[in-house]
Amino acid sequence: MANVATETAKAPKTSKDWDMAAIAPFIALALLLALGYFANPNFMTSANLLNVVTRSSFIAVIALGATYVITSGGLDLSVGAMLAFVASLMILFLNSGTVADPALALVAGMALAIAIGAACGLANGLITTIGRIEPFIATLGTMGIYRGLTTWLSQGGAITVRDRDILALYRPVYSGSFVGVPVPIIVIFVTAAIAAFVLYRTRYGRHVTAVGSNEDVARYSGISINRVRTVTYVIQGLCVAVAVLLYVPRLGSTSATTGSFWELQAITAVVVGGTALRGGVGRIWGTICGAFILEIVGNIMLLSNFVSEYLIGAIQGAIIIIAMLVQRSLMRR
Amino acid sequence: MPLFEATGLSKTFGIVEVLKDININVRAGEVHAIIGENGAGKSTLMKIIAGNQPPTRGEMRIDGETVTFSGPVDAEHRGIVLVHQEILLAPDLTVAQNIYLGRELHKGVFIDDRAMNEGAAKAVRGLGSDIDPNTIVSRLSIAQRQLVQIARVLLVPHRIVIFDEPTASLTPHETDALLKVIRQIRAKGVGVLYISHRLPEVKEIADRVTVLRDGRLVASHDVSELQSADMARLMVGRDVAKLYPDRHAAEARETVLEVEHLNVPGYAQDASFQLKKGEILGFAGLVGAGRTELMEGMVGLRTSRGVVRHLGKPVNFKDVHASLKAGIVYLSEDRKGKGLLLTKDLIVNLTLASLGKFIGALQIDRKRESAALDKAIRDFDIRTGRKDILAGQLSGGNQQKLLLAKMMLLDPSIVIIDEPTRGIDIGNKEQIYKFIAKLAEEGRSIIVVSSEMPELIGICDRILVMRSGRIVGEVTGDHMNENEIVVLATGATKEEAA
Ligand SMILES: Nc1ncnc2c1ncn2[C@@H]1O[C@H](COP(=O)(O)OP(=O)(O)OP(=O)(O)O)[C@@H](O)[C@H]1O
């Protein structure tokens, strides 16, 4: 199970299906890149590609958490609203002037965002496990709560970072780069590497897969299902918090509609990446690939003139359906 | 001319050839039994005949006409139906809904529930059971599910019926009813292919017996030419003279587990018993007597009330993690549903309960895991062509050995095994009994829950009998015989039971 892609390369599994399901998203990405290349000469420039990947960072990082939740057999619809909520609280804290020194205030604000993200995730986890409410319903409820609280905090308008010093200090976290690579891209790959390590190489990751694969077997093996599931939601909350840390410096502001429909995009990225929606099979790098695919599709539509960019949502919707069909046909054979 | 005939059938998975050049036929109005060790290829052969898998090579003929099947439905149209070894039912639907799934009865545009319930009730009654057709399948025991599955298949118009270990989880009563049904359909001129590991039963029902070993057909005889012992020898390739290992009479030993007035709400009441070090304690009873639930309550898999003392200390396991930590393992009777992750590979399954032992600096040590698999394959004689297959691709018997290996990695002091040899061939049974005896010799204590009385009598020091959720008696020494157990298990008098 660990490193399906690399391991199957050296020792083909009994059923070819597994290999194909793992490789399919990468093939799709390659085809898409080729398409972009022919659609517009500006597409394949490093400036454009770096820009696209940078913009995919929010969804990519959120989708990493979603990969855990879904692999363990859960679902989290609240992530978009959670992002808006955490971001709003973070900005309100930065604006409150509780900490005078801008650098310290920023660090404290970031720590606060992480803590709130984890707490929101924990709430989701406890409601679904201890409260025994279907994850779909539970997180639909918390989605309403987080979104409503955000609207209330912003009084229907925007919440903006007021302190210019803090903003100046914070901006490079989104727009800066390190040895030529934009910081968000580094964040994507570092978080993904950690996520892959934990999911494929550690006891906890093995337990996540086992719980999603067959809850009874996991329970009879002495694994605490509730603990494993709850922690996946906390991981999801942490991922949302990391996305917040990237999001706030981008515009320095949030509103009641921040992160709308991001939960759908995150789930799409996960599914397009080859993770099974019924749980039991998680593909971290596939998820990252899925997030790239979503952003690149939008980018190609912007750059080319054959399809109106107002149709982006429709195309993304079509992608998830196609991905499911492909997955299904690969499983059947 | 035989009804069905196959010549030169071969099947290869990857590089492993699991069936080699099989010639087999079925005549109208006969029961043709297929026997063989776990992994011999019986189920694979049946799946090919029923169109679930294509053969790699070979030809199949019905009434002399060559056929190829595009899938199981295609084979059904030709009159070939298969009762799978695995239970394939929709757990959230009712018995009647499952039996009629995909061929619901209609009254105009509406589904005719009444007719389906009546039809289903009749079908299960014919199999000697009184399951209510409105019951949700997930509430049924494995034996009951097996009956529903048989009822479902027999409803399809058929000329050839294939039964793949239909009786593995049935008690004698239900087995008799099924054998009666099989005789009825045989009398109608249907051809029956019948797989079982219970050789006396094969002797009783079959007209002809074909033996597979390692994917090859090694013998085919009229049943009158073979005794059970001959069948066992042909299957295993050696004499299986003594199924049960010798055991030394137990000396006075310390008590390791004491259960007092344990209640598992809805299943078991007021159960009290003791388990001694190095002892093998059996639990007998009819299906539904509450044996499994009592064990599950004891190890924290179900809520229970009462006192459980382990080595003199009161322990009330609130979850199974706690009992595993105390060195008490429970091997579920439902190895596919609760024992193994069928879609994961062997290593993941083997180490799942004891991953803590395989953690290196930070991460799981894959080398140590794969060494453990090698050792398990050796120690438990798990037969598999390759080590990287999924657990679900192992034959039933080998799955049981993998489950044993998985739980033994925890190095438990108390081992509870529920139906240790269900669906397991005679050679493997012998091995598993030997293994259980060895565990006891090493000073571990064993509880065996089983519906097979000969096996309890053969390996246990003492047998407790349960009836309707209560422990109703104990048999030891000279009293360990089937008659005594049946009397206790059914509540009948000795005369009735005899
Ligand atoms: N899809 C598959 N891929 C690889 N190997 C397989 C697959 N299905 C079955 N096998 C292998 O084929 C062999 C025969 O399996 P089969 O299930 O037919 O045995 P069986 O005789 O029915 O055993 P049992 O008595 O335990 O049911 C086994 O070694 C099994 O591991």
Ligand SMILES: [Mg+2]
């Ligand atoms: Mg079989």
